[in-house]
Amino acid sequence: xxxxxxxxxxxxxxxxxxxxxxxxDRVGDFLKSSGITEGVVTVFVRHTSCSLVIMENADxxxxxxxxxxxxxxxxxxxxxxQHTCEGPxxxxxxxxxxxxxxxxxxxxxxxxxxxxxxQGLFLFEHRPARHTREIIITIVGG
Amino acid sequence: xxxxxxxxxxxxxxxxxxxxxxxxDRVGDFLKSSGITEGVVTVFVRHTSCSLVIMENADxxxxxxxxxxxxxxxxxxxxxxQHTCEGPxxxxxxxxxxxxxxxxxxxxxxxxxxxxxxQGLFLFEHRPARHTREIIITIVGG
Amino acid sequence: xxxxxxxxxxxxxxxxxxxxxxxxDRVGDFLKSSGITEGVVTVFVRHTSCSLVIMENADxxxxxxxxxxxxxxxxxxxxxxQHTCEGPxxxxxxxxxxxxxxxxxxxxxxxxxxxxxxQGLFLFEHRPARHTREIIITIVGG
Numbered sequence: 001x002x003x004x005x006x007x008x009x010x011x012x013x014x015x016x017x018x019x020x021x022x023x024x025d026r027v028g029d030f031l032k033s034s035g036i037t038e039g040v041v042t043v044f045v046r047h048t049s050c051s052l053v054i055m056e057n058a059d060x061x062x063x064x065x066x067x068x069x070x071x072x073x074x075x076x077x078x079x080x081x082q083h084t085c086e087g088p089x090x091x092x093x094x095x096x097x098x099x100x101x102x103x104x105x106x107x108x109x110x111x112x113x114x115x116x117x118x119q120g121l122f123l124f125e126h127r128p129a130r131h132t133r134e135i136i137i138t139i140v141g142g
Numbered sequence: 143x144x145x146x147x148x149x150x151x152x153x154x155x156x157x158x159x160x161x162x163x164x165x166x167d168r169v170g171d172f173l174k175s176s177g178i179t180e181g182v183v184t185v186f187v188r189h190t191s192c193s194l195v196i197m198e199n200a201d202x203x204x205x206x207x208x209x210x211x212x213x214x215x216x217x218x219x220x221x222x223x224q225h226t227c228e229g230p231x232x233x234x235x236x237x238x239x240x241x242x243x244x245x246x247x248x249x250x251x252x253x254x255x256x257x258x259x260x261q262g263l264f265l266f267e268h269r270p271a272r273h274t275r276e277i278i279i280t281i282v283g284g
Numbered sequence: 285x286x287x288x289x290x291x292x293x294x295x296x297x298x299x300x301x302x303x304x305x306x307x308x309d310r311v312g313d314f315l316k317s318s319g320i321t322e323g324v325v326t327v328f329v330r331h332t333s334c335s336l337v338i339m340e341n342a343d344x345x346x347x348x349x350x351x352x353x354x355x356x357x358x359x360x361x362x363x364x365x366q367h368t369c370e371g372p373x374x375x376x377x378x379x380x381x382x383x384x385x386x387x388x389x390x391x392x393x394x395x396x397x398x399x400x401x402x403q404g405l406f407l408f409e410h411r412p413a414r415h416t417r418e419i420i421i422t423i424v425g426g
Binding site: 003004005006008042044046047048073074080081082083085091094095097098099101102103105134136138140 | 338393424425
């Protein structure tokens with residue numbers, strides 16, 4: 001086996017308000033360019049008001065229901081929220097982040113991400129305004 | 143220290159409908175066979191309608207309450223779900239997956255998983271029908 | 285690049301009942317002492333009634349709302365819980381753990397954790413009594 005190494009890439013995603021943006025291909029592109037064939041990819045989002053989620057990437061209705069579910073589970077008009085300095089979407093965005101994921105680790109073999117057939121990796125934006133979001137992709141492997 | 147290496151194993155779990163299936167020993171068996179003594183094990187489930195969860199593995203009532211909690215948090219008869227092409231359990235299974243975990247990373251030292259005394263790793267099946275589920279176990283270590 | 289290695293540290297956190305305790309600096313201190321500059325840090329909590337969460341670490345009101353949200357999402361007086369052998373906080377603590385994280389993976393570059401400006405890593409204690417909690421910090425890198 002080749003000696004293991006660590007490689008990082010930072011990608012920036014422009015979000016258009018709440019919703020999910022698929023980043024699977026961005027991770028796959030960096031993996032391909034790295035030349036690493038066996039290892040683990042760690043994806044990490046550097047924010048507390050957006051998150052990562054793996055979701056079915058075939059039928060968009062699954063993602064619409066995902067968005068709606070989190071709107072209802074953590075409503076913006078929750079009367080007892082104290083942390084509202086940035087508006088009614090401030091605290092719901094943190095809670096929706098805490099309930100999903102900040103890091104995800106995906107195995108790599110034969111130079112490919114070992115995602116299942118229907119799995120896509122998505123940035124889950126929880127704020128209604130446009131944002132530029134930074135995601136770190138780290139590959140440990142050889 | 144020995145040079146680090148990456149080893150993968152794919153395990154297949156036959157589920158019998160909704161519920162949790164402990165896979166701790168399957169991960170431990172692969173670790174033992176690998177000969178790796180220091181590192182990190184990443185467990186990754188290749189599906190969007192089942193997930194991973196760490197739970198107390200002593201008293202089965204904890205897992206029964208876990209199952210019931212997710213039945214109630216994401217009910218199958220939710221009237222506004224649009225993604226129902228595979229039946230009323232389709233969207234709830236994705237949401238229960240998104241609320242738990244797809245990957246889990248467990249440290250390894252002296253050839254053992256550093257789980258706490260009461261921690262077990264479980265496959266959490268969210269669909270009522272039987273399924274064959276694929277899980278990738280990846281060890282990075284030496 | 286230096287050959288990769290694996291280093292572990294175990295930290296013990298004394299909690300004073302429910303709430304969040306920031307551990308970012310404890311992870312950063314171990315990283316600094318390790319001399320590793322490029323890699324991934326995996327943080328793993330060895331319990332089923334506390335968890336990890338990344339949260340904004342600037343305004344304490346965000347964490348108060350986080351605590352309150354989980355009190356309400358998984359109430360202690362839930363009448364159908366069966367797993368109550370250790371009291372009414374027993375099952376809620378497991379569920380709040382399952383809904384947040386047991387492991388978190390954070391990239392490291394130039395010897396620094398690549399956390400975002402507002403991200404802190406917290407131990408989330410779900411039990412009302414004082415506890416000593418063990419957390420394993422593992423660095424894979426060179």
